[in-house]
Amino acid sequence: xxxxxAAACLLVLANANAQELAERIxxxxxxxxxxxxxxxxxxxxxxSIAKLKMFTGGTYMYDDSVMEPARKVVTDIFSNAAExxxxxxxxxxxxxxxxxSISGWTYLVPLANVGTFKTYLTTKLFSEAxxxxxxxxxxxVHKQKLxxxxxxxxxxxxxxxxxxxxxxxxxxxxxxxxxEPVYDLDTTAAEPALADDSTQQARIREMEAELTKMNALxxxxxxxxxxxxxxxxxxxxxxxxxxxxxxxxxxMAFRSRERLRYYMALLPADAITANRNFRTxxxxxxxxxxxxxxxxxxxxxxxxxxxxxxxxxxxxxxQQEKRLWDDSYFVALARFxxxxxxxxxxxxxxxxxxxxTKGMYHGKVKKKMFRYVKxxxxxxxxxxxxxxxxxxxxxxxxxxxxxxxxxxxxxxxVFTSWDIARVFVDDDVLYNLxxxxxxFAVTDLRPFTASYVTYDYDENFNRTEVRQxxxxxxxxxVGVVSIGKTKEAQEILSIIEKARGIRKEGTDxxxxxxxxxxxxxxxxxLHKGLLIITNNEELMKDKLKKGYNGNEGMSRKQVKAARRxxxxxxxxxxxxxxxxxxxxxEKMSKREKQLLADMRANVNNAYLAGTRPQNGVQTAILxxxxxxxxxxxxxxFFKIMDMMYRF
Amino acid sequence: xxxxTLHTVSRKLLYLLxxxxxxxxxxxxxxxxxxxxxxxxxxxxxYTVNMSQSKAKLKSVMALDSVDGYRIPKRPDIEKDLxxxxxxxxxxxxxSNVQLTSxxxxxxxxxxxxxxxxxxxxxxLQALAQAFSDEKQRIPGADNNFSLTSKLxxxxxxxxxxxxxxxxRAKDAEILSKATYTSVYHxxxxxxxxxxKDAKLSPNKKNVMVKVNLLQLVKGEKQIANRIELx
Numbered sequence: 053x054x055x056x057x058a059a060a061c062l063l064v065l066a067n068a069n070a071q072e073l074a075e076r077i078x079x080x081x082x083x084x085x086x087x088x089x090x091x092x093x094x095x096x097x098x099x100s101i102a103k104l105k106m107f108t109g110g111t112y113m114y115d116d117s118v119m120e121p122a123r124k125v126v127t128d129i130f131s132n133a134a135e136x137x138x139x140x141x142x143x144x145x146x147x148x149x150x151x152x153s154i155s156g157w158t159y160l161v162p163l164a165n166v167g168t169f170k171t172y173l174t175t176k177l178f179s180e181a182x183x184x185x186x187x188x189x190x191x192x193v194h195k196q197k198l199x200x201x202x203x204x205x206x207x208x209x210x211x212x213x214x215x216x217x218x219x220x221x222x223x224x225x226x227x228x229x230x231x232e233p234v235y236d237l238d239t240t241a242a243e244p245a246l247a248d249d250s251t252q253q254a255r256i257r258e259m260e261a262e263l264t265k266m267n268a269l270x271x272x273x274x275x276x277x278x279x280x281x282x283x284x285x286x287x288x289x290x291x292x293x294x295x296x297x298x299x300x301x302x303x304m305a306f307r308s309r310e311r312l313r314y315y316m317a318l319l320p321a322d323a324i325t326a327n328r329n330f331r332t333x334x335x336x337x338x339x340x341x342x343x344x345x346x347x348x349x350x351x352x353x354x355x356x357x358x359x360x361x362x363x364x365x366x367x368x369x370x371q372q373e374k375r376l377w378d379d380s381y382f383v384a385l386a387r388f389x390x391x392x393x394x395x396x397x398x399x400x401x402x403x404x405x406x407x408x409t410k411g412m413y414h415g416k417v418k419k420k421m422f423r424y425v426k427x428x429x430x431x432x433x434x435x436x437x438x439x440x441x442x443x444x445x446x447x448x449x450x451x452x453x454x455x456x457x458x459x460x461x462x463x464x465x466v467f468t469s470w471d472i473a474r475v476f477v478d479d480d481v482l483y484n485l486x487x488x489x490x491x492f493a494v495t496d497l498r499p500f501t502a503s504y505v506t507y508d509y510d511e512n513f514n515r516t517e518v519r520q521x522x523x524x525x526x527x528x529x530v531g532v533v534s535i536g537k538t539k540e541a542q543e544i545l546s547i548i549e550k551a552r553g554i555r556k557e558g559t560d561x562x563x564x565x566x567x568x569x570x571x572x573x574x575x576x577x578l579h580k581g582l583l584i585i586t587n588n589e590e591l592m593k594d595k596l597k598k599g600y601n602g603n604e605g606m607s608r609k610q611v612k613a614a615r616r617x618x619x620x621x622x623x624x625x626x627x628x629x630x631x632x633x634x635x636x637x638e639k640m641s642k643r644e645k646q647l648l649a650d651m652r653a654n655v656n657n658a659y660l661a662g663t664r665p666q667n668g669v670q671t672a673i674l675x676x677x678x679x680x681x682x683x684x685x686x687x688x689f690f691k692i693m694d695m696m697y698r699f
Numbered sequence: 700x701x702x703x704t705l706h707t708v709s710r711k712l713l714y715l716l717x718x719x720x721x722x723x724x725x726x727x728x729x730x731x732x733x734x735x736x737x738x739x740x741x742x743x744x745x746y747t748v749n750m751s752q753s754k755a756k757l758k759s760v761m762a763l764d765s766v767d768g769y770r771i772p773k774r775p776d777i778e779k780d781l782x783x784x785x786x787x788x789x790x791x792x793x794x795s796n797v798q799l800t801s802x803x804x805x806x807x808x809x810x811x812x813x814x815x816x817x818x819x820x821x822x823x824l825q826a827l828a829q830a831f832s833d834e835k836q837r838i839p840g841a842d843n844n845f846s847l848t849s850k851l852x853x854x855x856x857x858x859x860x861x862x863x864x865x866x867x868r869a870k871d872a873e874i875l876s877k878a879t880y881t882s883v884y885h886x887x888x889x890x891x892x893x894x895x896k897d898a899k900l901s902p903n904k905k906n907v908m909v910k911v912n913l914l915q916l917v918k919g920e921k922q923i924a925n926r927i928e929l930x
Contacts, residue, residue, distance in 0.1 A: 502754075504751040505805050512903065
């Protein structure tokens, strides 16, 4: 009991510490990754993961002189506590934040020993010792694109650059960009304005003072620069180009320093910890977590387009869309238990979407739909059960209203068709034509003969187009949709047949007339309240009445598993990889063969099970089962990711 | 949002299954450059990109937004760009009969036009490069690709293989290894000499063809540059 109490206290303390550290993350951050290295530090897992190619190599936006210290610091944070002074028993955060002028990834790292960290910065990280500045309650290093600020308890390491929109904007822009104007998309507001907040105004004044200093600095250093360059006799064009480049670098350094200072002095109300959902997920058990604030992301895009909205009198549209996405987040929490990786995903819906989509999920996909899935080579499937009336109303009203302005031509056609359909067919038929159950399965990989065009040349090299044949591999699939109004669906098929969209092949199924040169046929049939689409001719010819039974069909156990929730997806990696090896064989390159072998050695299968939304949160759990191995799940998961990355 | 969830789930499955099916189908494609030059210096330029051998893959890929970090253009985007190319060429003095053909069944895209001189041909290619360059990316190597004097036609290459090929990713190299670049030049005069080792002369010595593997071209192991001496 005493131990339990102590463990509980430790857990509370650990969360409190993490919470305190997370107070440095702005609530505007669109992505936050949290790593809880604690359980994997002492056994060396973290150290071996940090050495993987995906963390240490690869193509980056910067050259090696910039990336070398950036890679080193990331590797060292996770693998070398003694040298860096990082506290690896606490959570480490990585967040992405974007202002109007710059965007950057920032590591937020707890420190166990600031002296060690300082020594690391000055003697190990860079080839030349950087100058450490201090002020505003923290110490600071700026070197190339890296900005590092630290106190006795934590460090922030930022790699930032311009947003390309303001690539060439002048230094004066920094003042408003750093103050991050948040436009209120209220229809009654005549003009967008900066929030009238005294703290923010004080910050603007502070930055304006800094700007004056920067302008002076800029003048001085540029004068020295020009004098230096004149000595090496550069052309006026080269001189102007280099001067511009140096100005850009200085402006960038100024902006990133200001942003980092903003994080270091973040007000509690501006921190991500003010977000209840963020606090909730941070309290859940996980080893790695991903937070994506897509409401904020969309909102930023809209803010950028404010003038366009106003000009086109589209403020209402923007307002509707804003309400649809406001306060919407996607969260994934990963845990590794033996040979299994479990990723719990939460989708936080906005209040408007929660209201619009209430009751949209049914229960389970109809059992009879699984009869049409051929099982011996089943690679994977997705099954979804929804209330089609609610889904269509949501798609046809709320979503359409908000999105109409952005719709591509294709989507526009869909919505127009929807409107036309409502003229001819009553709402009941339209909403219930499909009854909401959908199943899509990939049941095999099979060869087929495809044709292609190439050229023959006569003796004077005049070309002639010739068509030749080759064997390709195609996935065999089946899609099954439940029909609510069979009679009407049959009538619609008859209309499509008259319009030559489909043609009768057997007594009770059609072949779809695909435009273009397709060498494989796709079939469609309406049978016992189900609409079946497949490229498996055998299913249409011989199995339409009863489906697949016995060894050919899915077992009871498999069907039961597939009907666990209204949203299921399954992937049998062993079967998929085995089929690929069989079908592609010697056609594979050495690299492809190696990847296939590595994948087969590690991954067994994966499935995703979702739930209906509760209190505005929809949860789906992804299970990835790995093959038995001496290495633990965390290391193997990252090794698989690394394989994919290297491929 | 269920709409979103649907999207997420279908994408998830697609991403789970597609790599298995697609990564082995690294496709082949052909690029063909065919120029006819008359004795008076006028001529016809024909350029085609034939991705017919990869059409099954392309049809699947076009349903996605991006693959391997590359944005996948949608059919309207491609059509818009082709129209832009046509308008750009029509605006170049000395260029006429601009014909663009797009075949989305076999994924073959061709461009054909007449030019009044090789200088005009160069201008047209520069105009195209300029029209499709932006702040972030300038299309390189489009300056003065061809030159013609009374006894010499030159196909130059401004591409810096040494510099560019180091940026090549292994999986991109694999795709390029299955692709070819063919250049064919037709003259009214007879050809006396070609500098390109891979050049083939027609029996009447008025036509020359160079067909190279695109990966070798990108790596600088093979060239399309050719000095063609004419009678």
